Amino acid sequence: MRGLRDMNTTAEFETNTSEGAPGKAETQDKGRGWNLRSLVGGSRTCDTTGMPVCLDGQFFIRINAVLAVVFLLIGGVAAILLALTRWEAVHLLPREWFYRMLTLHGLNMLIFWILFFEVAVLYFACTTLLNARLYSRKVAWVSLGMMLTGAVMVNTVIFQGKADVLLTSYLPLLAHPAFYLGIILVAVGTLVGVFNFFATLYMARKYKTYEGSVPLVTFGATAAAIIAVVTLLHGAIVMIPTFLYSMGWIGQPDPMWYRMIWWGLGHQSQQVNVAAMVAVWYMVATLTTGAKPLNETVCRGAFVLYILFINIASAHHLLVDPGVGATWKIWNTSYAMYLAVLASMIHGFTVPASVEVAMRNKGHRKGLFGWLTAAPWRNPAFSAVVLSVVIFGFIGGITGVTLGTQQINIIAHNTLRIPGHFHATVVGGTTLAFMGLTYYVVPLLFRKDYILRSVARVQPWIFAAGITLMSFGKSFAGSMGVARRTSTIGPAEEAYGAAVHVFLGMLGIGGVLAFIGLMLFVLLTVGTLLLGKSNVGRPMACWGKPADLEGADMRSRPEHEEHKTPGTVILVGVFLLAFAVYYFANWAALADVWHVR
Amino acid sequence: MSLEPPKKDWFQAPKGAERVWIGIALAWCFVMFLMMPYWHLFGKQNSTGEAYKVEPRAFQERVEAFVEANQVGELDGQPVVEPPPGGEAYLLARMWSWYPVLKLRQGETYRLHVSSLDLQHGMSLLPMNMNFQVLPGYDHVLTITPTSTGTFTIVCNEFCGVGHSMMVGKLIVE
Ligand code: HEM
Ligand SMILES: [Cu+2]
Ligand SMILES: [Cu+2]
Numbered sequence: 001m002r003g004l005r006d007m008n009t010t011a012e013f014e015t016n017t018s019e020g021a022p023g024k025a026e027t028q029d030k031g032r033g034w035n036l037r038s039l040v041g042g043s044r045t046c047d048t049t050g051m052p053v054c055l056d057g058q059f060f061i062r063i064n065a066v067l068a069v070v071f072l073l074i075g076g077v078a079a080i081l082l083a084l085t086r087w088e089a090v091h092l093l094p095r096e097w098f099y100r101m102l103t104l105h106g107l108n109m110l111i112f113w114i115l116f117f118e119v120a121v122l123y124f125a126c127t128t129l130l131n132a133r134l135y136s137r138k139v140a141w142v143s144l145g146m147m148l149t150g151a152v153m154v155n156t157v158i159f160q161g162k163a164d165v166l167l168t169s170y171l172p173l174l175a176h177p178a179f180y181l182g183i184i185l186v187a188v189g190t191l192v193g194v195f196n197f198f199a200t201l202y203m204a205r206k207y208k209t210y211e212g213s214v215p216l217v218t219f220g221a222t223a224a225a226i227i228a229v230v231t232l233l234h235g236a237i238v239m240i241p242t243f244l245y246s247m248g249w250i251g252q253p254d255p256m257w258y259r260m261i262w263w264g265l266g267h268q269s270q271q272v273n274v275a276a277m278v279a280v281w282y283m284v285a286t287l288t289t290g291a292k293p294l295n296e297t298v299c300r301g302a303f304v305l306y307i308l309f310i311n312i313a314s315a316h317h318l319l320v321d322p323g324v325g326a327t328w329k330i331w332n333t334s335y336a337m338y339l340a341v342l343a344s345m346i347h348g349f350t351v352p353a354s355v356e357v358a359m360r361n362k363g364h365r366k367g368l369f370g371w372l373t374a375a376p377w378r379n380p381a382f383s384a385v386v387l388s389v390v391i392f393g394f395i396g397g398i399t400g401v402t403l404g405t406q407q408i409n410i411i412a413h414n415t416l417r418i419p420g421h422f423h424a425t426v427v428g429g430t431t432l433a434f435m436g437l438t439y440y441v442v443p444l445l446f447r448k449d450y451i452l453r454s455v456a457r458v459q460p461w462i463f464a465a466g467i468t469l470m471s472f473g474k475s476f477a478g479s480m481g482v483a484r485r486t487s488t489i490g491p492a493e494e495a496y497g498a499a500v501h502v503f504l505g506m507l508g509i510g511g512v513l514a515f516i517g518l519m520l521f522v523l524l525t526v527g528t529l530l531l532g533k534s535n536v537g538r539p540m541a542c543w544g545k546p547a548d549l550e551g552a553d554m555r556s557r558p559e560h561e562e563h564k565t566p567g568t569v570i571l572v573g574v575f576l577l578a579f580a581v582y583y584f585a586n587w588a589a590l591a592d593v594w595h596v597r
Numbered sequence: 598m599s600l601e602p603p604k605k606d607w608f609q610a611p612k613g614a615e616r617v618w619i620g621i622a623l624a625w626c627f628v629m630f631l632m633m634p635y636w637h638l639f640g641k642q643n644s645t646g647e648a649y650k651v652e653p654r655a656f657q658e659r660v661e662a663f664v665e666a667n668q669v670g671e672l673d674g675q676p677v678v679e680p681p682p683g684g685e686a687y688l689l690a691r692m693w694s695w696y697p698v699l700k701l702r703q704g705e706t707y708r709l710h711v712s713s714l715d716l717q718h719g720m721s722l723l724p725m726n727m728n729f730q731v732l733p734g735y736d737h738v739l740t741i742t743p744t745s746t747g748t749f750t751i752v753c754n755e756f757c758g759v760g761h762s763m764m765v766g767k768l769i770v771e
Contacts, residue, residue, distance in 0.1 A: 051600075095762065096759055099756065099759065099761075129600055129601075164758075164759075166756050170756075171717075172715065172716055172717075173716055173717075173756075173757075173758070210602050211602055212602040212603065212604075212605060213602055213603055213607065214602065215600050215601050215602055215603070216600075216603065217599050217600055254734070255717060255732050255733060255734065255735075256732055256734075259732075282599035283600060285599070286599045286600050287600075291599075292599065293599055293603075294615055295609055295611050295612070295615060296603045296607040296609075297607060297608050297609055297610070297611070298611045298615060298619070318730075320644045320728055320729045320730050321646060321730045321732070321737075322647070322648030322730065322731075322732060322735040322736075322737035322738075323648040323735055323737075324646045325645065325646050326637055326643060326645045326646065329644070329646065330630075330633040330634060330637070333633075338626035338627075338629055338630055341626055341629075342619075342623055342626050345618075345622040345625075345626075346622065349615060349618045349619075350615065353614075353615065401629065405629070405632070405633060406633045406636075406637075406643075406644070407636050407637075407640060407643055409728075410642055410644055410727055410728060410729075411725075411726050411727065411728070412728070413730070413754075414719045414721065414728055414730075414754040414755055415721070415754065479726070480724070480726070481723040481724055481752075483719070483721055483752055483753070483754035484754065485754070485756045485761075486752075486754065486756075486761060486762045487762050488762045489762070490762070491752075491762060491763050491765045492723065492750050492765045494750075495723040495724055495749075495750035495752070496723070496724065497724075563612050563613040563614070564613070565614055568614070569614050572618055576621065576622075576625065579625070580625075583629065587632070590640075590642050591640070591641070591642070593642055593725045593726070593727050593744075594642075594722075594725060594727060594742060594743050594744050594745070595641040595706075595741065595744060596641075596642055596643065596644070596727065596739055596740065596742070597641075597642075597643045597644075597645050597739075597740045
């Protein structure tokens with residue numbers, strides 16, 4: 001068994017180069033070129049974990065991660081302007097600039113920051129974790145070149161004011177052709193990167209660079225990659241005709257058709273983000289506490305549910321649309337009876353449970369939550385992932401399922417409740433998890449220790465607090481009917497109660513706080529790349545890990561207790577209760593409005 | 598460990614609390630799923646998506662005819678139109694206004710046709726916070742029964758260009 005060296009200890013480390021079986025000399029010879037541990041020159045051994053690192057992979061992970069952070073910064077600057085505009089008492093931007101910045105924000109955050117980071121995660125999951133070399137440098141360059149060119153094109157036309165159409169660019173709104181072309185380039189470039197991932201998987205399997213099944217994190221990344229292919233194909237189907245139309249070469253595509261296919265891209269890509277985020281949860285749980293999945297079958301099965309039941313994921317965006325019937329809406333909004341939601345509820349149990357077991361095995365067994373209080377809270381990767389799980393589950397998940405309920409959507413569609421929901425999923429969930437992972441990516445792959453480490457320790461808390469506050473502000477204001485994507489509520493002021501200003505203020509203050517958290521993250525990370533101390537030749541500086549209590553031998557825990565996770569059971573019980581209360585409260589609210597069918 | 602290939606015998610049925618949680622979560626998913634058909638049959642608020650293809654210009658003509666036949670007054674330069682109780686009513690969305698001002702009666706059921714002349718719009722009825730998508734080329738029919746009286750506001754909640762936030766209309770129920 002190839003052992004992951006316990007973080008920052010000098011513990012003995014066993015290697016296993018998993019050379020192919022004897023007798024298959026030829027396979028073995030060719031296989032050498034793919035096996036990282038026997039690859040001369042193209043790989044190194046990590047000084048902290050003892051894992052093999054593919055130098056090509058490392059190179060592209062670095063570039064993709066740096067570019068991701070650049071786009072996060074652009075999106076972040078737009079974000080603060082938006083938050084300060086929706087905070088009606090401040091109302092910063094004139095209306096053209098509000099919509100321009102909203103377009104910029106949506107694309108740089110949801111598409112560029114997330115996709116560039118995800119490609120980096122994919123490259124990591126298929127090389128280091130499989131002990132395999134990255135399939136092709138050339139393909140990686142092509143992917144990167146297309147994605148970057150596309151992103152620069154999109155941002156340029158937005159700043160020129162020729163694409164004030166928002167992220168969704170709903171027809172008949174029309175942007176400059178370069179806007180669509182840029183998006184197509186980003187999508188196809190990402191597909192090329194995903195191809196590199198699958199090709200590496202294939203080579204690793206063929207030349208047996210690892211034994212048995214792929215690690216759970218790679219499995220999760222594969223689920224994300226599979227969904228990404230389906231997603232990006234939707235992107236091509238909808239963007240290519242729209243591009244041709246913008247060039248004047250074909251007639252206008254139908255706006256309803258556009259909505260349906262666009263959301264096949266727009267929502268399905270959120271499922272990519274969820275799968276990638278959950279893979280990062282498992283990865284960080286292992287890195288920070290040594291957690292291992294309780295039951296691999298369950299975790300993997302849950303990822304498979306994501307792949308299988310993301311059928312017509314665009315449905316919950318069309319719940320109050322004309323031309324699509326109720327049966328279609330009900331079946332598809334629930335992804336065939338909520339089996340993908342089931343998958344998230346499973347991960348929401350297994351991730352904390354695996355940490356609980358790991359902590360209890362280290363001897364932290366006091367009461368129900370002794371394991372939790374003794375967890376490495378000073379480790380920013382750990383705190384970021386815990387906060388990500390909590391925000392994603394308790395706010396993002398619960399609101400998402402509820403607002404996506406066919407009839408409840410009537411009292412939510414296109415109000416601020418929607419951004420209130422998804423800033424808890426893709427920001428408080430995915431983005432925060434990615435930030436947490438970065439606290440390991442920089443020391444391990446850029447080989448620099450973080451500067452200002454005590455600031456890094458509080459960064460996830462500030463960001464999480466800001467996003468949570470903003471999310472609540474948006475959700476409450478949205479419940480009072482305030483529309484999303486609207487520069488001002490001024491002209492309809494008297495339709496809302498006065499309390500709406502309290503909630504929009506909450507949105508604004510939360511936005512400022514989140515912006516501070518985001519800027520700290522960017523400054524710390526960029527500062528470390530420029531000024532951080534190199535850790536080449538030694539393990540990375542430890543962020544903090546749970547102590548092994550005296551006598552905490554794994555074996556001292558009775559066998560029958562190994563699967564006991566009483567703390568997690570309480571936590572998921574509270575979650576289910578919160579879910580049910582929120583869900584039925586919304587049905588009650590719906591029952592009060594006018595009758596319609 | 599999640600970063601390493603699992604043990605050979607990883608394929609195992611879940612045990613203990615994990616197994617129970619999967620069962621409970623699955624049951625909850627069924628409850629949530631069944632709520633939707635249940636409400637469809639017994640609830641009063643549903644979006645059935647009834648709609649007909651229509652040319653924007655043809656829709657505008659029908660709206661004009663409707664206004665002409667049923668106008669009862671004027672409010673802020675917009676005609677106030679009272680459709681026959683239980684009859685057909687029309688609402689036109691365009692950059693950046695709602696046309697006309699409808700006057701409805703509490704407890705009566707109307708077939709309200711909504712469509713757009715130009716871009717996509719969103720019909721958001723305040724303060725109830727009821728929201729429906731409005732698309733050009735689609736005559737979206739809402740079979741609607743006002744259950745409260747007063748003057749209501751309709752705002753647009755789908756982005757439709759720079760004037761979007763100005764797109765505010767009125768609706769009266771007596
Ligand atoms: C500092 C952090 C952030 C702040 C303060 C912030 C704030 C906002 C605000 C105020 C809006 C406009 C809501 C409206 O009027 O409709 C918005 C929209 C949006 N945000 Fe963020 N945001 C942040 C981070 C992110 C991140 C990290 C992502 C994605 C990963 C993201 C994705 C989006 C999307 C997709 C929209 C909707 C764009 C549209 O309607 O076209 N945001 N955000
Ligand atoms: Cu969605
Ligand atoms: Cu509008």
